[in-house]
Amino acid sequence: MKIAKNFFSHFLIAIGAISAFIGAFSWLAGYSSSVQLIISFGIIIVGVAYALFQIYPPQKIKLFANHSFPIYIEEGDLFNQKGVIIIPVNEYFDTIVDDKIIASNTIHGKFVDKLFKSRIIDLDAEIAHELESIESEENSERAQGNTKRYPLGTCISIEDGGNVYILVALTNFDEHNKASIPMQEYGSIIQKVIIKASTVANSRPVYMPLLGSGQGGIKKPAQRILFYIISQIEFSTEVSIPEGLHIVIYKLSDKGINLDDIKSAWQSAIK
Structure with missing residues (x-):
């Protein structure tokens, strides 16, 4: 339970940071929906990777x-x-x-x-x-x-x-x-x-x-x-x-x- 809570906490931090970064570039709105979908999936993948890295520190x-x-x-x-x-x-x-x-x-x-x-x-x-x-x-x-x-x-x-x-x-x-x-x-x-x-x-x-x-x-x-x-x-x-x-x-x-x-x-x- 504690690991899951930590994971989602770090995941949301990563998503928020990346979304804020991308939001600063309004020109992305000009891209097609498929490109925006790819970017969205990319954000999720990076967020998951960051969260996993944070909850499983180095050995x-x-x-x-x-x-x-x-x-x-x-x-x-x-x-x-x-x-x-x-x-x-x-x-x-x-x-x-x-x-x-x-x-x-x-x-x-x-x-x-x-x-x-x-x-x-x-x-x-x-x-x-x-x-x-x-x-x-x-x-x-x-x-x-x-x-x-x-x-x-x-x-x-x-x-x-x-x-x-x-x-x-x-x-x-x-x-x-x-x-x-x-x-x-x-x-x-x-x-x-x-x-x-x-x-x-x-x-x-x-x-x-x-x-x-x-x-x-x-x-x-x-x-x-x-x-x-x-x-x-x-x-x-x-x-x-x-x-x-x-x-x-x-x-x-x-x-x-x-x-x-x-x-x-x-x-x-x-x-």
Whole structure:
């Protein structure tokens, strides 16, 4: 219903604009009725095309953080990509997917289940190796999962299947394993993960989900979260990812994201 309403709204706008344009040329009245009929059909076709374009915005846009850092925002599946892939995890770098510690429908849960379900011991060993030189805080009261807590924004990289996966500590966990992201640290986390990605990307593209929009995430609309992420990337002036950072979003329309609006807002902001 909403799509139909938007379609007819844009359709009438287009028809009105074109009709006003043609009405300015009174000499058209001198043409035969068949020519006028063709023109009328042309107006309708253009109006339909315009309305369809407006209600079905693009599925991918390209922006530039700087001359060597293109940003792509696109619809897709993060786990179908090849290159450097960013995976948000909790501050404990847990690997137990039981819908209590890690939910199976989160990116963290899908990463463990899709890639390491039969190799959890190997994954735990790689994570421990990458974290061994990073300062942590022991939480001996935690009954399940890892007990070492790492600062938010901590990033480690793991290679598997030709891809490099950057695991970034995005969320705090309370005593009930409820996730949250402190707003005051959110921007810093984004900048840290972008810096980490630039150091391991080389000639590979980097793929990132919409960080902070999942369970326990930022309580803001996805469109605002996306623009905030882009604005944080803009201030990473010394960062270069020549093959681009791809922000991959599963089902854009379900999240209420309009890429035309994002592109227009970005172009206005950088003027």
